[in-house]
Amino acid sequence: MDTLPELTARLCRISEEHFIDPFSRLQWPDSLAHDQWFMTPELISLHGTGHFDALDEKQQKVLSFFELVNFFSINIHGERMLIEGLAKRLYRRHTETVSPYLHHFLDEENKHMFYFGRFCNRYAGKIYAEKKLTIAREYVEGEEEFLFFARAMLFEEMVDIYNRRMAKDQALAALSREINWLHHFEEARHLVFGRRLVEELFESHCGAWQQEDRQRIADELVYFFDATWKEFFNPEAYKDAGLEDVYALRRKALANDAVMKKHKTHRASCARTLYKIGLLTQERMQ
């Protein structure tokens, strides 16, 4: 296995060799007809519930458009958090080794925000608001650093499930498929880096953390994942798609057995690094 400096050097090389310019690569039509799929039906938040089945295909396609705008909005908020945090960490004493790759990471995240933002503003005239709020608190040594990179990893694992699937879905509008592919292509490197850094940070700090610290950190990461998951169930997007009683719809969807099963499957998959390092137990993942 590569050491962290070796991994950093390898990822830098790949980023340089596979540099993508999204500004010239993507074609942006003036408008997008809503009579096509924008999100793979199985990934739509209401899929698996009676509410989705009750819609005709035309309504499902309209919903798929606003769900994609919501998905891209979630990406924008997640990447803003990343960019702010990464910029703060450049060339600090403990990030000297990885700073060369943080430059690529930052550059790539900035480009991702560009195409997500452009899609949302150009075709929906909006970016849906973020619902996550963090209240400032005290941290023990290494906790804030670990939480930042672990949250970033969970977020990227989560959105990559969607990107991977939609990048291959030939039934989707070409622009949706292309953006999902572009994002997955670069996020795959970020994920390799993020998983490794989370493991190293945990190894460096966990010895000094008390049991209650580890419990608090584990709880915070599970809450973060769950809060991100809930953002996929956006009443504003449902309203824009012409659905009614949208707040009750969100509550019912989140309590639906098929949706809860999907939630657990995604959580177990996205948190496997946290399970591997021993921060989360199998019971906590259920």
Place this chain on the structure above:
Amino acid sequence: MITESTIRASLRQWISATSGRAPLETLSDDTPLFRNGILKSVQVSDLILYIEELAERSVDVEQIKPGVFRDIDTIYRSFFAPDHA
């Protein structure tokens, strides 16, 4: 139209159930929610979703001012009182 007393009772019930550390009968509208450890900071996102459902409108997180979740009185005044919005 949902009344003030229903909103306050719903908030009390939700907070007690979510907290697991505050039986309903111990929770008043001026009990500090975070200072007393009844809610954790990570539960704020769920509280926002619940407020949206009760108010049936979106909450703009960027406009939220510090202290609005201090207690049920403050939550009511900040998100539901007629002079809000």
